[in-house]
Amino acid sequence: GAGVSQTPSNKVTEKGKYVELRCDPISGHTALYWYRQSLGQGPEFLIYFQGTGAADDSGLPNDRFFAVRPEGSVSTLKIQRTERGDSAVYLCASSAQGNQPQHFGDGTRLSIL
Amino acid sequence: ELKVEQNPLFLSMQEGKNYTIYCNYSTTSDRLYWYRQDPGKSLESLFVLLSNGAVKQEGRLMASLDTKARLSTLHITAAVHDLSATYFCAVAISSPYSGGGADGLTFGKGTHLIIQP
Numbered sequence: 380g381a382g383v384s385q386t387p388s389n390k391v392t393e394k395g396k397y398v399e400l401r402c403d404p405i406s407g408h409t410a411l412y413w414y415r416q417s418l419g420q421g422p423e424f425l426i427y428f429q430g431t432g433a434a435d436d437s438g439l440p441n442d443r444f445f446a447v448r449p450e451g452s453v454s455t456l457k458i459q460r461t462e463r464g465d466s467a468v469y470l471c472a473s474s475a476q477g478n479q480p481q482h483f484g485d486g487t488r489l490s491i492l
Numbered sequence: 493e494l495k496v497e498q499n500p501l502f503l504s505m506q507e508g509k510n511y512t513i514y515c516n517y518s519t520t521s522d523r524l525y526w527y528r529q530d531p532g533k534s535l536e537s538l539f540v541l542l543s544n545g546a547v548k549q550e551g552r553l554m555a556s557l558d559t560k561a562r563l564s565t566l567h568i569t570a571a572v573h574d575l576s577a578t579y580f581c582a583v584a585i586s587s588p589y590s591g592g593g594a595d596g597l598t599f600g601k602g603t604h605l606i607i608q609p
Contacts, residue, residue, distance in 0.1 A: 421599030
């Protein structure tokens with residue numbers, strides 16, 4: 380079956396620009412997560428959605444980062460006024476309810492020049 | 493703040509040998525996960541451990557959980573080259589937001605494992 384799909388796979392942009400990263404979760408998964416992973420590190424939690432609502436956004440580093448999931452399926456992570464330190468691989472994951480493992484997409488590699 | 497520490501961070505071993513990766517975490521948790529990541533790829537779920545004393549095995553990999561010691565281990569038996577990858581443990585804490593359901597994970601830094609033929 381189809382896994383978690385993320386687009387674009389790569390994004391290169393200049394400092395100060397706005398970017399949107401898209402995640403299409405596994406069909407039927409109500410929980411959706413965003414993480415970012417820097418080289419040589421483990422994924423760092425950003426935000427978690429249960430349905431349409433952000434259940435936990437405690438990992439968002441500052442107010443330049445925002446995410447939505449308006450219909451409880453596809454989610455968009457939005458970054459304003461990008462900085463070079465935002466460069467990382469942004470991973471999306473989804474899971475069924477309860478203790479089921481999170482299934483990760485291939486990520487979007489974001490490079491800020 | 494939950495902290496997750498893995499050791500070793502780098503491990504080079506020969507095929508046929510056994511070894512254990514350790515994962516310590518700082519706060520009581522009710523869920524622990526192990527993931528595998530190949531270079532340039534995303535994360536693949538290996539094991540979900542939900543209770544004290546839980547043991548799961550798949551092929552040459554076996555994971556266990558000791559919630560009292562806040563320790564999980566990933567044991568590799570008779571390693572083969574195909575197991576070369578980075579292995580992450582990740583811990584979940586039920587947040588007041590989720591009502592005990594799914595939550596964001598805190599990952600360790602990963603153990604980069606190279607198995608020499």
